[in-house]
């Protein structure tokens with residue numbers, strides 16, 4: 001986190017959200033959250049958009065591409081931490097029974113983790129580094145689930161040292177390993193799901209087949225291990241509510257199998273997969289399914305990642321070069337961020353980023369309706385030497401952009417900066433300029 005970033009939070013947070021629209025209640029916060037999400041981006045409307053716009057403008061105005069030091073025009077994020085706060089309130093309203101354990105892998109930005117910790121969420125960690133990061137913020141190990149069914153023995157020993165007990169498993173080998181290194185761990189049996197409609201699928205890699213769960217429970221019992229419940233993940237970017245309901249039903253059967261063995265399970269972990277644009281749809285069927293299949297005594301947790309952070313981050317990148325290739329009938333634009341950087345989501349997360357013009361010929365265009373459409377055909381490329389580093393092979397822009405112009409990308413908080421590489425020596429840790437459109441979030445961060 002840079003000095004720029006920290007100062008930006010203070011400077012842009014001076015006006016609390018409820019001063020602007022005269023409403024400070026949680027319900028108002030939630031409806032505002034829905035109105036500014038990436039799915040229905042409202043082109044500059046709303047306080048969050050105003051702050052993001054201001055931060056983008058300030059930052060690009062500070063860059064003189066003709067004289068700056070090497071990397072002075074690097075890409076950067078603007079993150080509205082108020083959006084994280086709104087997503088949390090929205091979660092609480094729509095899924096009051098389900099405790100979110102934020103999936104750190106999705107975006108390990110420390111300020112976001114700090115805010116979530118202060119909002120009282122738990123955390124899903126998959127490695128020692130993620131555990132250390134979260135615990136360094138004062139989060140108790142009891143608020144962490146080590147949600148990785150296939151773990152290195154050394155990481156299990158580390159979890160044991162730190163008394164970080166909750167962890168998942170999905171096979172017999174893992175049970176023997178846990179017996180050896182952390183026999184008092186609290187185990188969640190991860191089951192397979194139908195994730196065929198999801199953006200990113202995991203069931204080819206993780207999750208016990210439903211035919212094997214009774215045997216695994218019996219083995220855990222024979223080994224005198226402490227199975228506390230069941231977990232699942234319906235795939236990241238779930239298609240809708242049905243996979244969740246099916247998985248809840250399957251989990252209920254595993255609870256019954258455990259009961260038949262004389263084991264009492266207490267926890268259900270419904271994983272991640274929630275999106276900004278289908279959250280209410282999922283919550284609308286998941287909540288009732290949980291109540292139908294599980295008594296109130298069962299604790300329900302979840303591991304949302306994308307839902308919390310995707311819409312909060314905007315990425316700005318600089319046009320560093322341009323080639324005109326008449327045969328192609330389109331201009332080739334080269335940015336200083338690409339597939340090896342923050343746009344790794346194109347490869348790893350199946351995203352197709354929409355290129356929007358931020359500045360052209362000195363004109364600032366954030367939020368303009370026409371900034372991602374027009375008659376100019378362009379292909380857009382990242383800065384590395386690799387041909388795979390293509391942001392989009394074809395898009396329509398309102399202008400032939402020039403070297404020195406800026407473009408931006410909305411909804412860039414999930415699975416972007418967490419997997420950026422330094423390939424070819426380009427920047428893998430770009431600045432984040434923080435703004436805060438929610439008074440509550442600002443107070444929590446100032447504590």
Ligand SMILES: Cc1ncc(COP(=O)(O)O)c(C=O)c1O
Nearest residue numbers: 103236237272273303304305306
């Ligand atoms: C075990 C686990 N939990 C949670 C998540 C977060 O999923 P999402 O971002 O779809 O909510 C992931 C994503 O990879 C995961 O592997």
